[in-house]
Amino acid sequence: MGDLHAAITAALGLILAVDPAVMAIVGLSLRVSLSAVLIAALVGLPLGALLAVTRFPGRQSAIVALNALMGLPPVVAGLLIYLLLSRSGPLGPLGLLFTPTAMVIAQAVLIAPILAALTREALSGLWEEYAEQLRSFGAGPLRAVPTLLWDGRFALLTVLLAGFGRASAEVGAVMIVGGNIEGFTRVMTTAIALETSKGDLPLALALGLVLMAIVVAVNALAQALRGAASRWAG
Amino acid sequence: MRAPDTILPLLVEALRFAAGGVEILHGVSFSIEAGQPTVVIGPNGAGKSVLLRLLHGLLPPGGGAVRWAAAPDRAAARQAMVFQRPVLLRRSVAANVAYPLALAGIAPRERARRAEEALDLVGLAALAERPARRLSGGEQQRLALARAAALRPEVLFLDEPCASLDPSATRTVEEIVAALARRGTKIVMTTHDIGQARRLAGEVIFLHRGRVLEHAPAPRFFAAPEAPEAAAFLQGDLVW
Numbered sequence: 378m379g380d381l382h383a384a385i386t387a388a389l390g391l392i393l394a395v396d397p398a399v400m401a402i403v404g405l406s407l408r409v410s411l412s413a414v415l416i417a418a419l420v421g422l423p424l425g426a427l428l429a430v431t432r433f434p435g436r437q438s439a440i441v442a443l444n445a446l447m448g449l450p451p452v453v454a455g456l457l458i459y460l461l462l463s464r465s466g467p468l469g470p471l472g473l474l475f476t477p478t479a480m481v482i483a484q485a486v487l488i489a490p491i492l493a494a495l496t497r498e499a500l501s502g503l504w505e506e507y508a509e510q511l512r513s514f515g516a517g518p519l520r521a522v523p524t525l526l527w528d529g530r531f532a533l534l535t536v537l538l539a540g541f542g543r544a545s546a547e548v549g550a551v552m553i554v555g556g557n558i559e560g561f562t563r564v565m566t567t568a569i570a571l572e573t574s575k576g577d578l579p580l581a582l583a584l585g586l587v588l589m590a591i592v593v594a595v596n597a598l599a600q601a602l603r604g605a606a607s608r609w610a611g
Numbered sequence: 612m613r614a615p616d617t618i619l620p621l622l623v624e625a626l627r628f629a630a631g632g633v634e635i636l637h638g639v640s641f642s643i644e645a646g647q648p649t650v651v652i653g654p655n656g657a658g659k660s661v662l663l664r665l666l667h668g669l670l671p672p673g674g675g676a677v678r679w680a681a682a683p684d685r686a687a688a689r690q691a692m693v694f695q696r697p698v699l700l701r702r703s704v705a706a707n708v709a710y711p712l713a714l715a716g717i718a719p720r721e722r723a724r725r726a727e728e729a730l731d732l733v734g735l736a737a738l739a740e741r742p743a744r745r746l747s748g749g750e751q752q753r754l755a756l757a758r759a760a761a762l763r764p765e766v767l768f769l770d771e772p773c774a775s776l777d778p779s780a781t782r783t784v785e786e787i788v789a790a791l792a793r794r795g796t797k798i799v800m801t802t803h804d805i806g807q808a809r810r811l812a813g814e815v816i817f818l819h820r821g822r823v824l825e826h827a828p829a830p831r832f833f834a835a836p837e838a839p840e841a842a843a844f845l846q847g848d849l850v851w
């Protein structure tokens with residue numbers, strides 16, 4: 378009990394003192410996860426929108442595969458990227474393994490299917506509503522993609538936040554391809570894992586609290602967006 | 612005036628349509644010329660909405676043909692349609708009007724000008740910056756009309772445009788439709804409201820159970836309908 382109390386006090390001390398080591402770790406976490414969301418969004422959003430508007434043989438299987446990929450375990454995503462980037466791997470010569478770039482790639486691979494699946498779900502209802510009117514205007518499914526992405530913007534911001542939440546909270550992928558190197562590839566989740574096993578509870582707790590605060594903030598933002606959306610969309 | 616590039620007359624030949632094994636249109640034939648509004652009336656389930664969608668090209672014919680006096684892509688570009696329930700984009704009122712104009716390749720400045728003009732026509736100019744989906748039902752349908760009118764179509768299809776509106780909103784929409792008709796837009800609309808057909812129609816197509824039972828100038832149709840089903844419909848009897 379006394380240990381826990383001391384650990385919490387020390388953790389709050391680290392946060393309130395804006396400890397540079399803590400802030401560096403938080404900063405790298407945000408940088409990696411935000412970059413991953415951005416890259417995953419560039420692929421996942423148009424892909425999800427395309428799946429919402431097109432009808433082709435095998436579409437159902439594609440949707441099933443995508444939904445299954447939503448549950449891709451982070452360690453498996455990490456392993457795949459590790460195999461690609463390791464010295465003997467096809468992308469080995471790029472020398473990206475154990476760099477923040479590798480972590481961004483791994484997280485992007487992890488969440489792109491999530492963004493695509495959630496986007497498809499969010500936009501297919503909208504497409505059902507719009508399809509006939511857009512065809513009357515002479516716009517086919519392909520032209521509808523940018524329209525749906527814009528008109529579904531509030532729902533898609535929530536999708537992006539879900540992707541960011543998943544990226545910032547995962548530990549397996551960044552651990553494998555980043556290596557948890559202090560001052561270089563150490564992010565919140567890998568630091569928490571390491572410090573806990575080392576017994577440095579104050580640092581682990583401090584990072585845990587920051588991570589929780591970020592998750593809560595992201596969810597509050599998602600909630601606020603839903604409110605704004607219903608005010609707009611009626 | 613625009614005779615050289617007109618898409619009318621529209622010739623409909625033995626047009627059939629079935630969905631899920633149910634025959635909805637049993638080979639209807641008629642032609643639609645430029646001029647006063649053509650109003651398709653008939654009881655619910657007669658096939659009015661399906662007919663309009665076939666004419667506008669939203670459904671593929673199950674047989675027969677819809678022939679415009681112009682190439683299909685030209686014909687498509689010169690028609691517009693307003694649906695019973697307006698489909699409004701999640702954008703401002705003005706952006707809703709500008710959207711199809713952008714698709715049609717009209718330059719931004721001209722788009723803004725036309726949007727303003729169309730919103731004036733339907734009395735929504737003051738609401739231009741409002742989110743479209745926050746408008747009342749009547750305002751939403753007026754916006755849908757403005758959006759279609761801004762395209763300056765030669766033929767405007769209206770599918771039961773007042774079916775979910777109250778009497779005062781219905782009156783406003785009818786005034787707008789009449790104004791568009793006076794400006795030379797060919798109106799082709801469906802309704803099951805006989806009063807509305809009387810107020811707007813130049814000619815009437817009476818559709819009953821997927822067949823055209825009568826196609827006549829409005830005065831003659833309302834004074835002395837030839838088909839017994841049409842007479843019964845006008846007297847308010849339920850004909851099915």
